Amino acid sequence: xxxxxxxxxxxxxxxxxxxxxxxxxxxxxxxxxxxxxxxxxxxxxxxxxxxxxxxxxxxxxxxxxxxxxxxxxxxxxxxxxxxxxxxxxxxxxxxxxxxxxxxxxxxxxxxxxxxxxxxxxxxxxxxxxxxxxxxxxxxxxxxxxxxxxxxxxxxxxxxxxxxxxxxxxxxxxxxxxxxxxxxxxxxxxxxxxxxxxxxxxxxxxxxxxxxxxxxxxxxxxxxxxxxxxxxxxxxxxxxxxxxxxxxxxxxxxxxxxxxxxxxxxxxxxxxxxxxxxxxxxxxxxxxxxxxxxxxxxxxxxxxxxxxxxxxxxxxxxxxxxxxxxxxxxxxxxxxxxxxxxxxxxxxxxxxxxx
Numbered sequence: 388x389x390x391x392x393x394x395x396x397x398x399x400x401x402x403x404x405x406x407x408x409x410x411x412x413x414x415x416x417x418x419x420x421x422x423x424x425x426x427x428x429x430x431x432x433x434x435x436x437x438x439x440x441x442x443x444x445x446x447x448x449x450x451x452x453x454x455x456x457x458x459x460x461x462x463x464x465x466x467x468x469x470x471x472x473x474x475x476x477x478x479x480x481x482x483x484x485x486x487x488x489x490x491x492x493x494x495x496x497x498x499x500x501x502x503x504x505x506x507x508x509x510x511x512x513x514x515x516x517x518x519x520x521x522x523x524x525x526x527x528x529x530x531x532x533x534x535x536x537x538x539x540x541x542x543x544x545x546x547x548x549x550x551x552x553x554x555x556x557x558x559x560x561x562x563x564x565x566x567x568x569x570x571x572x573x574x575x576x577x578x579x580x581x582x583x584x585x586x587x588x589x590x591x592x593x594x595x596x597x598x599x600x601x602x603x604x605x606x607x608x609x610x611x612x613x614x615x616x617x618x619x620x621x622x623x624x625x626x627x628x629x630x631x632x633x634x635x636x637x638x639x640x641x642x643x644x645x646x647x648x649x650x651x652x653x654x655x656x657x658x659x660x661x662x663x664x665x666x667x668x669x670x671x672x673x674x675x676x677x678x679x680x681x682x683x684x685x686x687x688x689x690x691x692x693x694x695x696x697x698x699x700x701x702x703x704x705x706x707x708x709x710x711x712x713x714x715x716x717x718x719x720x721x722x723x724x725x726x727x728x729x730x731x732x733x734x735x736x737x738x739x740x741x
Contacts, residue, residue, distance in 0.1 A: 470677025496669035578609030643668035666725035
């Protein structure tokens with residue numbers, strides 16, 4: 388009996404209102420979608436804060452809400468605000484955005500410094516890692532050749548005879564957390580399974596194994612934190628991965644300005660504000676292709692769109708390191724695009740809808 392009571396309350400509120408506003412998707416939003424059909428002449432705005440991608444896999448209730456809102460016969464006199472531009476949409480659907488910063492907050496970002504530090508970090512690490520590799524390979528080779536049992540041993544992976552002559556590539560001697568020219572990565576968001584924060588840590592681990600001087604600052608809290616802490620401890624990443632927890636806006640803003648890349652491989656999003664925020668401060672996103680993220684990243688011209696695959700993400704990072712002109716060009720484009728969407732612009736667009 389709860390649903391009929393709730394729908395009756397929604398009906399009375401809509402009958403009284405001059406303008407109907409719904410926020411979807413959600414349980415109450417679904418009920419609102421049904422009730423608003425009874426008020427075809429009243430002006431409506433509906434903010435769909437989820438993933439509008441027609442091809443995405445979503446719960447039945449979400450799909451039902453999208454169908455009702457898209458249907459101009461069932462939903463009349465309405466403007467449905469969705470994230471991203473999608474093909475073959477009805478007249479109800481209007482691409483929209485959200486904002487984090489005001490025009491007064493816009494300030495110059497020293498991209499030249501970022502590009503320069505990108506180059507220096509790799510140059511200095513290359514020297515250090517190469518020296519370290521040569522010494523370690525020499526030591527391990529001597530140990531292997533002097534011990535026949537080590538040189539040829541059975542491995543549990545394939546139960547075949549395998550020669551141990553390719554040890555893991557160590558990181559350079561410089562300590563990433565203390566060196567000004569480290570490659571700086573950032574993760575901002577809840578440490579939850581849907582955001583896949585551990586994947587970002589694993590990418591940093593592999594970059595370290597390949598000899599890069601790197602650092603990942605993680606901002607946020609959640610259920611995955613215990614697994615991340617365990618992974619950091621087991622793989623000796625205390626200097627490379629720093630967990631900051633929840634912090635104030637200004638702290639995150641400073642981190643964006645310093646970071647070269649945002650690592651954000653989320654499973655599902657609406658309008659991921661952290662991507663727009665990173666772009667605003669010249670921090671290039673490396674992200675998954677869910678929801679409107681490809682639209683935000685200009686289909687790969689304002690950042691990288693990747694699958695949740697560690698090797699693929701590492702290769703993308705290495706491509707940017709090798710092609711610093713591409714990094715600088717894409718970062719500039721990202722800043723220009725994101726800085727269109729200020730709080731003032733948001734307010735102006737909302738006024739046009741009312």
